[in-house]
Amino acid sequence: MSIQINDETTATNLGSASSPQEVHGPDGRLLGQFIPAPRPGLSYPEVGLTDAELLARLNNPAAKWRTPEEVMARLREIDQCSP
Secondary structure, eight states, X not given: OOOOOOOHHHHHHHHTOOSOEEEEOTTSOEEEEEOXXXXXXXXXXXXXXXXXXXXXXXXXXXXXXXXXXXXXXXXXXXXXHOO
């Protein structure tokens, strides 16, 4: 189901979003999350990074990559330290 926005201010605010945004009602209650439609150079708007930024992170020679096993071992370690 889609929701038609008839208020021009709201449509402009949502149209200028470049990353996911929380949408609140007039009473401040959280209604949901708005994820902008993909735009050129922004294949994954839910991540909030441009394609160039994603490629730069992937190709960063200083980046330390972890295996799933390393991540799970670290999470177990943290869990053991929690009260």
